[in-house]
Amino acid sequence: MAGTSAAATALDPNGPLVSVRNVSKRFPGILANDRITIDFWPGEVHVLLGENGAGKSTLVSMLTGFLQPSEGQIEVAGVPQDLASPQRALDLGIGAVYQHSMLAPTLTLAENVSLGRSWWRRPDRRGIADEMRKTAASVGITIRPEALTSALSLGERQQAEIVRALMRGSRFLILDEATAMLTPKDAEKLGNLMRRLAQDGRGVVFITHKLNEAVSYGDRISVLRQGKQVGGLTPERLRAMDKDEARDEIVRLMFGARTASSEMTKVASAPRRRIDGTEKPILEILALEVDDDATPVSGIDVKIRPGEIVGIAGIDGNGQVQLAEALAGQRPVRDGRIYLDGVPIEDKSIGARRNLGLSYVTDDRLGEGIVGTFPVSLNLLLKQIGDTPFWKHGLEQPLEIARNAEEKVSAFDIRTPGIGTPAGKLSGGNIQKLLLARELGEKTRAVIFAKPTYGLDLQNIEASRNRIREAADARKAVLLISTELDELLELSDRIAVMSQGRIVGIVDNNETARQRVGELMSGVGE
Amino acid sequence: MALFTEAFLTALLAGAISAGIPLLLVGLGEQMSEKSGVLNIGIEGMMLAGAYTGFLIAWKTESMGLGFLAGAGGGMFVALFMAVLCVRLGLNQIVIGISLTLGAEGATAILHYFQFSRTYPRLPATLKWDIPFLHDIPVVGPALFGREPIVYFALFLVSVFAYLYRRTHFGLALQAAGDKPAALDSSGVDVLKVRAVAVLTTGALAGLGGAFMAIVGAGIFVPFMTHGNGFIGIVLAMLARGRPLWVLGGATLFGACLSLTTALQVAGIDIPTDVIQMLPFAAVMVVLIVLGSKANLPVSLGTAYARGER
Numbered sequence: 001m002a003g004t005s006a007a008a009t010a011l012d013p014n015g016p017l018v019s020v021r022n023v024s025k026r027f028p029g030i031l032a033n034d035r036i037t038i039d040f041w042p043g044e045v046h047v048l049l050g051e052n053g054a055g056k057s058t059l060v061s062m063l064t065g066f067l068q069p070s071e072g073q074i075e076v077a078g079v080p081q082d083l084a085s086p087q088r089a090l091d092l093g094i095g096a097v098y099q100h101s102m103l104a105p106t107l108t109l110a111e112n113v114s115l116g117r118s119w120w121r122r123p124d125r126r127g128i129a130d131e132m133r134k135t136a137a138s139v140g141i142t143i144r145p146e147a148l149t150s151a152l153s154l155g156e157r158q159q160a161e162i163v164r165a166l167m168r169g170s171r172f173l174i175l176d177e178a179t180a181m182l183t184p185k186d187a188e189k190l191g192n193l194m195r196r197l198a199q200d201g202r203g204v205v206f207i208t209h210k211l212n213e214a215v216s217y218g219d220r221i222s223v224l225r226q227g228k229q230v231g232g233l234t235p236e237r238l239r240a241m242d243k244d245e246a247r248d249e250i251v252r253l254m255f256g257a258r259t260a261s262s263e264m265t266k267v268a269s270a271p272r273r274r275i276d277g278t279e280k281p282i283l284e285i286l287a288l289e290v291d292d293d294a295t296p297v298s299g300i301d302v303k304i305r306p307g308e309i310v311g312i313a314g315i316d317g318n319g320q321v322q323l324a325e326a327l328a329g330q331r332p333v334r335d336g337r338i339y340l341d342g343v344p345i346e347d348k349s350i351g352a353r354r355n356l357g358l359s360y361v362t363d364d365r366l367g368e369g370i371v372g373t374f375p376v377s378l379n380l381l382l383k384q385i386g387d388t389p390f391w392k393h394g395l396e397q398p399l400e401i402a403r404n405a406e407e408k409v410s411a412f413d414i415r416t417p418g419i420g421t422p423a424g425k426l427s428g429g430n431i432q433k434l435l436l437a438r439e440l441g442e443k444t445r446a447v448i449f450a451k452p453t454y455g456l457d458l459q460n461i462e463a464s465r466n467r468i469r470e471a472a473d474a475r476k477a478v479l480l481i482s483t484e485l486d487e488l489l490e491l492s493d494r495i496a497v498m499s500q501g502r503i504v505g506i507v508d509n510n511e512t513a514r515q516r517v518g519e520l521m522s523g524v525g526e
Numbered sequence: 527m528a529l530f531t532e533a534f535l536t537a538l539l540a541g542a543i544s545a546g547i548p549l550l551l552v553g554l555g556e557q558m559s560e561k562s563g564v565l566n567i568g569i570e571g572m573m574l575a576g577a578y579t580g581f582l583i584a585w586k587t588e589s590m591g592l593g594f595l596a597g598a599g600g601g602m603f604v605a606l607f608m609a610v611l612c613v614r615l616g617l618n619q620i621v622i623g624i625s626l627t628l629g630a631e632g633a634t635a636i637l638h639y640f641q642f643s644r645t646y647p648r649l650p651a652t653l654k655w656d657i658p659f660l661h662d663i664p665v666v667g668p669a670l671f672g673r674e675p676i677v678y679f680a681l682f683l684v685s686v687f688a689y690l691y692r693r694t695h696f697g698l699a700l701q702a703a704g705d706k707p708a709a710l711d712s713s714g715v716d717v718l719k720v721r722a723v724a725v726l727t728t729g730a731l732a733g734l735g736g737a738f739m740a741i742v743g744a745g746i747f748v749p750f751m752t753h754g755n756g757f758i759g760i761v762l763a764m765l766a767r768g769r770p771l772w773v774l775g776g777a778t779l780f781g782a783c784l785s786l787t788t789a790l791q792v793a794g795i796d797i798p799t800d801v802i803q804m805l806p807f808a809a810v811m812v813v814l815i816v817l818g819s820k821a822n823l824p825v826s827l828g829t830a831y832a833r834g835e836r
Contacts, residue, residue: 064712066833085833086711086712086714086833087714090712090713090714091714096712102706102708102709102712103706103709104701104702104705104706104709104710105705105706105825106701106705107698107701107702107705111698112702112709112713114695114698115695115698115699115702115709115710115713115715116695116699116710116713116714116715117695118695121694121695122693122694122695123693123694123695123698
């Protein structure tokens, strides 16, 4: 490998192609990247791994000129550079291919490539097409430059984007979750292509959630967690391991190896509730299918017994929202059945399901959870507007509404200046408490929690988790959707893993659960 | 049928062209904005500003040519607000568009009042060019080939824009700016610049359309004289699906509806003018119902572009 890298860079033959030095990126309230230092070498496929929100996309945006670092610097071929715009990054030979194609759908591939040339010129469609074909052939692929972009598969579009980057002279290519939406066959093609590019002496950065791909195509691996670089595998170590060892080590880096800071939310080894396996389930989901353009959901079979918490793990966007909305009645069910206490509810309205005892705590708190301009008192009754005793003959009963609000505010410790305060003015944690107060009534039989601690601070996280435990202790059935593995391990009795709209496995929450859920999430054994 | 006499057809076609040229200009302009992803509702105001400045300069200088130039400039001036507020600062295009239209209506009415009080001076009849031989064809000849130079110019613009969209990189950039601005940005083209150029061009064309109404159509300026022509332009642009030739077809059709009153009077048929004047708007609704679902608008139409918001 040393031989090819020496041939690769002109400026500094032995140095890295691109180096990130102590780079931090701050957004209001979030430290997305925390002093990251990584070298990217020519001739290597460098895999970046990390959960959602680990800071991978932010890092990529800084490398491609879409964002600028708050601190630290980026060096290209050993020279510090200010990547102020995408154009500048392109000029420096940094190209990127994203999960979603960056080609205009109504133009042909050749026209897309010709974007950005002198505006009054006639696009040289034929010349560009020939050049594209030649470049594609040089890396062992074939493309159809005259085809309209929207008529092509995502895999074909991404290959075209790589060809475009090569035509611009990119020596450094970033593939940001480029395989996430591809069919296995297309993903393999892309994997072989990136191996080929690295062999030609280019630098490739490959971001993926699938460990099989990381191990198969990567030379070097870096792992990010919560904006920090937490470790990695050098080419020497990676080569010395077989695939299973490497996967275990990566899963440990990504999900395991508890750090001091996460000790604070201590893990109860296994939930103490006793679930009677013979008891009749409260919530029963049978062969559920839900339509969706991006992520259709199918083959969902879950039974939840009284007092049981079933966790749904998975990387964001794998159908969790679609599933939750279908259960709550906010999205039509295509096929399959949902039983609540033995009553089929899949054709019932949102209100009817609620009256039967099904609650849904949404993760879109501001969007669909509350009406921000309404007072706290009304938001607490948002799903019962018109119901007695709060409304009689269509007229508001202010006393009843206020009494209900006072009660809930103190029971759920909602910190608000008053029950007349517009709910939108509360902090995220208190809005979540408001939603919990509304959804966790005595009549509730089953609760769906969607990312219940997402975006909350430690104290509110703990409060929310306690409410979830209480719900289970009160013998309700709980479906807990979360992208945080630690949370699921702390609360759930069983954990189902969702991937591409399907449940790919359900594991009991015991000592090996972390490893097995991590493997299922990362597509091991697909 | 007695209705289809030569006089009637000539009046109808001539009227369709006269009423259709402002629609054509304004529709071509709106089409360009929309292609680039900017929904330009301020176009009615740009048209009115063009009508006012065009009339004023034509009246002061007694030159039609200068009048048209000034009209284009007036429309562009209003468009400048749109470019700064909606493209550069990314404010809501609908709100800004409505304010610009209302603002231009008020401003031109007041300026006109200060200058002319309640009088409405009339411009002399405009110069016409007869095209040799073609002009002698019955019906089509007098209606189409004995017209003001600006008519020929507007028709010529159709092919210019068709060429621009299909045959230049600028056309590709416009389309990418409307469909996937991030793709254009990552190709190293400044999305905001492309959109600003489109909006300013729209302003010039709308202003020209307004000036046509004042200088050629009416010969006078009356406050609010554009009468929703700009809004019909928006409909035309949406229905034309990016093709300038379709704008021409639509403009002629709507122009014919607008001019039917005069033509029917020529034919001696008495229908209340109010009914006739509803025709273009009824036509808009019928066309929208039939073709509206296939309007095929750019994906990013109406959304401001800010880098990094993926």
